[in-house]
Amino acid sequence: MSALTLTLLSAIICCSLTEKPSNVSSPNIIILLMDDMGWGDLGVFGQPSKETPNLDAMAAEGMLLPNFYTANPLCSPSRAALLTGRLPVRNGFYTTNGHARNAYTPQEIVGGISKDEILLPQMLKKKGYVSKIVGKWHLGHRPHHLPLENGFDEWFGAPNCHFGPYNSSIRPNIPVYNNSEMLGRYYEDFKIDRKTGESNLTQIYLLEGLEFIQRQTVARRPFFLYWAADATHAPVYASKRFLGKSQRGRYGDAVMELDYSIGQIMSWLKTLGIDDNTFVFFTSDNGAALISAPKEGGSNGPFLCGKETTFEGGMREPAIAWWPGHIKKGTVSFQLSNVMDLFTTSLALAGISPPDDRTLDGLDLTPVLLKQSTTLQNRPIFYYRGNELMAVRLGQYKAHYWTWSNSWEEFKKGINFCPGQEVPDVTTHDQKEHTLQPIIFHLGRDPGEKYPISVLTKEYQNVLSGISPVVEQHKKTLVPGIPQLNMCDVAVMNWAPAGCEKLGKCLKVPKSEPLKCDWPH
């Protein structure tokens, strides 16, 4: 955004807000969700290039959560889990087409978020929250799957990844929506220069976020902003001002621009005087995509492998909670926590009871965030890949019941989820079962999952006897949801999104040919 725009926005504010807004009981909620950004991409988490002064400052002013997880090592299920507070295997964001396969929502997917699920913005309505998503949705792109049909009041962004450019006959370019109608398409109306990496999208998303915050503040309505920028997902992009500015190329440039934008959002809250009434949480949807590294992928710091895997590099996420006057400055909580907790925690902050007709996997983290409580210490973390429980973390220990990175077939073609890393029996290219004798790591001493604890030790036996009943209980009580990511069809692609007529951008829809989606890893 230009300095001019910001000045204009400030002018609007200073004239409309003559007094500081009253401290309403329900704080505003902002979730800043990055796309494929790794744990190791933040300065405060050790990125040598130190591109994130604003996020580092946010951590210094808030709470850092080094043991924060996603619910799935891939974008769509992770996002569905965040918004429903439930594991993908419960909310249907998985496939049964193959064992332990990652599924998501490419544009040929037939499914999306089920009408049986309750999403965070739907719940927040009970207390009058206005909700907006800026950026990537990824919970299905057919009309009934879109954000405004699922609790959001506003949307600016796209239903799918910004892959492309595509031609208009075999595969249409992804639409960008403003609320319920398309505004244009990537590469056509919203430029991303695949050669130089230049795009103004992050600046547009920033402006959309600032404008929404400002509007709700003036109207004195509590708001939920789900800011889901995607500049760090390949093809990575940055605007001209940031290109070439980082130590590590285009990926780092994108991180710098996102960090800058988050700094703008934080300072906007202070300018508007709503910082002490706004809870902000920063995280990412899954680990850095090492298949796109080093030119278009990030860093998982000391962790093993990356996106697509249930090793720490795939599922441990950078996480910062910020709420001046409520969350103690400069604190670190080692609480095991995850994206699904954001659902339950947001409801607790808003003073809304969570739905009681379904199993929720998210916990209410407010005792941890507001009182540095450690009472939630014994909660486990479940690492799923598709329909399989691959691993479980309890306390400092993680037990792998199944391992695999990707198939030998893919690996031989050069697709590698663990480049430069090889832990025997762990980063396997077969789906390898260890149910009878899980591979156990101590994640405190060994965050990189490189030193399996010998099965002959007392430590191993003690750990196993603690984890086994947790796994048993989980499996015994789990009722999987109906899998939503099994069927694909070229006819459901973004040929003619709502609003295309006005723009003359409707494309011819091909004949429907439903078939089982192929999920190779």
Place this chain on the structure above:
Amino acid sequence: MSALTLTLLSAIICCSLTEKPSNVSSPNIIILLMDDMGWGDLGVFGQPSKETPNLDAMAAEGMLLPNFYTANPLCSPSRAALLTGRLPVRNGFYTTNGHARNAYTPQEIVGGISKDEILLPQMLKKKGYVSKIVGKWHLGHRPHHLPLENGFDEWFGAPNCHFGPYNSSIRPNIPVYNNSEMLGRYYEDFKIDRKTGESNLTQIYLLEGLEFIQRQTVARRPFFLYWAADATHAPVYASKRFLGKSQRGRYGDAVMELDYSIGQIMSWLKTLGIDDNTFVFFTSDNGAALISAPKEGGSNGPFLCGKETTFEGGMREPAIAWWPGHIKKGTVSFQLSNVMDLFTTSLALAGISPPDDRTLDGLDLTPVLLKQSTTLQNRPIFYYRGNELMAVRLGQYKAHYWTWSNSWEEFKKGINFCPGQEVPDVTTHDQKEHTLQPIIFHLGRDPGEKYPISVLTKEYQNVLSGISPVVEQHKKTLVPGIPQLNMCDVAVMNWAPAGCEKLGKCLKVPKSEPLKCDWPH
């Protein structure tokens, strides 16, 4: 140290220092040198366990140097380089017994620091500095090699690593000296419980440091304190108060105690009112020893391999410069720099001209530290292993001319310098020459050295044509020093150190049997 001791020390100070010491022109210099601590062991460099609030605060109050290097991936040569400002291949801290082998100063070593070398404390005397080393010396343990014979005025610590316990016939325990006489021996008089990891050594070193600082401050003499604690070198230890306190076991406990101690030193400087007249530099001697991990070894964060190797994990070091009012708060400098610069920079701070009769490898970093200058940008980093130039970094690029981790023979016995990591053609177990076609990495995009740049690219050719003349020039002008680490002899071990008579701790010296030392890696 007990709270009581600190109170007593404070009482001494408050009564002896009635006015703030005048701001003398030559600042005090403190170098805090850790032992086998890795880049990834600091919170600010991404350790998930976040054990270093004091070091993180030091970084926030000073300058972080993410591109800081040691001169050798092993303790003795690294320390010799720090104190002489010269590469080990120049100052003699290497061996010619084998090609590209790491050598150091175990107690059977005959050699040590040459009388031809000029050490930092010798130079600092020109401006009246009083110098003390607290902790590990490691530049030779025969009488003429010891600190007080080489420029230091005071010493409290040991000449060698705290390995042991040894019996008194085949191998004596290492002595602990107070100045020029032994005070006792490790495991006998200075306890380290190998089973529990308990030892008060760090507390003793802390007190020695605080007491020295206090004494020089009262006497109004500029001082150089070289605080070389060794709790993070295996066998790692911590005092009772810290044992079991970290998230990652005994190693993390040791880090917490070192961090606490550094916090005490920094706050002591403030209490004494000499913080704005004291330059403090924190770093480590080499990368974390992954052979001791995960129970007794640290973390190299995102970097490849560890101690003993010329990959980034072996030679990239955590580094923080601190000098309130002179070094700008919260800055990051990407300057390529190394331990040898501490020699030259300390002289510049003290206003002393460096020796002009020899080649120095250290640069004066004061423009970088005090003015955030970037004029030193084109300086290379040389990665030596023993007598071989293994790799060179210039700007963001690193070219490997030779690779090896350790021999197949050792590797098959379970000695692994790169556990869980394997980069084809890079982490080799043969000494592999790549002189004609070096393996090149971009350390910005790829700090973990996992993605070699293809030799077919223009980028590779451009980089090579920039690095080649630098390497050629270096090799052409290099005059290796006489190797000091070739000969070993059981007779030179610490059987009867000075002062042993008074303590009744002299042991029988066996017959001299000089032989070439065996350096296996």
